[in-house]
Amino acid sequence: MRSEMENDILKVLVTEEEIKARIAEMGDALYEKFQGKDPLFLSVLKGSFVFMADLVRACQLKSDVEFIAVSSYENATVSSGRVKINHDIQQDITGRHLIIVEDILDSGNTLAFLRDYFKAKGAASITIVTLLDKPSRRTKAVTADLAGFVVPDEFVVGYGLDYCQQYRNMPYIGVLKPEVYSK
Ligand code: 5GP
Ligand code: MG
DSSP: OOOTTGGGEEEEEEOHHHHHHHHHHHHHHHHHHHTTSOOEEEEEETTTHHHHHHHHHTOOOSOEEEEEEEEEEEOSSOEEEEEEEEEOOSSOOTTOEEEEEEEEESSSHHHHHHHHHHHHTTOSEEEEEEEEEOGGGOOSOOOOSEEEEEOOSSOEEBTTBOBTTBSTTOSSEEEEOHHHHTO
């Protein structure tokens, strides 16, 4: 039976199986890079919470986790590019190897801000890992060190990503039907 949420999906961009397989590869790549370095996985809330949970389990390194919540100051006409921290991390990261875990790299505002913020706090290294990359929309000079999938310039939901706080619990990445936006 189709779920309540599935009825709102126009198309699936990345399936559950594709996500799982790609995260296994990403976990291996991070394992190779960070063996013996005790990295800190930093999840950017809320969007990356699902990806974070799967990624850390796909990478059996000695490591710990942190969470930061941010939002951008924007209005309908101008994206200021300023980012606000709503919940900061709870430890000193001086000298730590930081792995920033994001759901999607879009304009680059969020990750440009976080990279500079943690550089200023004395991280030993900063690695940007994103599940999705939408390079067509980039306005800041940020590239992911590791990206799961490149997606076209469409608004996507699922696997942590929301529309009006919903669809985060869909197990795959999809695009909503146009009528969902006019509800
Ligand atoms: P930025 O523009 O700063 O690179 O991305 C900011 C945030 O916008 C992302 O972390 C994500 O939460 C949100 N975002 C960007 N593109 C999409 C999208 O296609 N779908 C959803 N649900 N969120 C997006
Ligand atoms: Mg996000």
